[in-house]
Amino acid sequence: MTNNWFIRLFMSPTQHDLIQICQKLSEQGLQPSVGLLRSKANFPVSMPQVINVIRAWNNDPKALLAQIKSAPPQQDKSNQPETDLAARVGQLEQQVAALTQQLALLTATK
Structure with a gap:
């Protein structure tokens, strides 16, 4: 079992989007970093969110990609x-x- 249990259990729309950005950066041959993720994100994101996603990405990117494909992000409560x-x-x-x-x-x- 990987250490990204928190992200698997509580994947927010922000984390979902950050993981997709990590995937795009990786496809471009770039290593996801705090600066790259924050600059590519078109929404406000906190440092702890970015750091948690990067740690999980570095730990097991394939598992994260499988997770976002198998489970859509939780609905944003601002849409209620x-x-x-x-x-x-x-x-x-x-x-x-x-x-x-x-x-x-x-x-x-x-």
Whole structure:
């Protein structure tokens, strides 16, 4: 078993795209690197994401390619309807209210 278990279990659309970029670079005879991946990506990508993909690519590129061919990337949650966003905002407002009450109790006891 390879060490890229995290990528296999939780492949995001970003990781899927980064692996495809690695494949294109490899086909061009280039070794994927942080700088190359970040410059070729037409979307914002964090350093840890790039580093994890490069490590997995260097470990076993064939397994990664098989993985992206066998399983499409997880759907991006930004495509969900706005009603889900409103529900999430409501949950966050409730959490903020609860935390505010806890903070008030903590500061009142001092």
